[in-house]
Amino acid sequence: MPLVSVADHGPGIPVEQRKQVLKRFYRLERSRHTLGHGLGLSLVAAVAKMHDAQIEMLDNTPGLVFQLWFRRSTGNLASYGI
Numbered sequence: 637m638p639l640v641s642v643a644d645h646g647p648g649i650p651v652e653q654r655k656q657v658l659k660r661f662y663r664l665e666r667s668r669h670t671l672g673h674g675l676g677l678s679l680v681a682a683v684a685k686m687h688d689a690q691i692e693m694l695d696n697t698p699g700l701v702f703q704l705w706f707r708r709s710t711g712n713l714a715s716y717g718i
């Protein structure tokens with residue numbers, strides 16, 4: 637399966653809040669006083685849903701590994717204008 641993977645060395649996202657950060661306007665408590673609106677990961681989740689991709693978040697110690705797993709298309713690429 638095709639994979640897009642992004643890793644960082646930041647503070648990470650606690651396991652118990654990983655589903656929550658995919659919701660619009662959700663922000664971790666420690667992030668409430670930094671710039672942002674809580675939309676970034678919700679947009680990623682919306683695009684993943686449109687493309688039937690699976691999201692996986694893993695510890696990077698420190699940080700997070702964010703992975704999008706895409707199923708191989710069995711359709712015709714012409715439907716995408718390709």
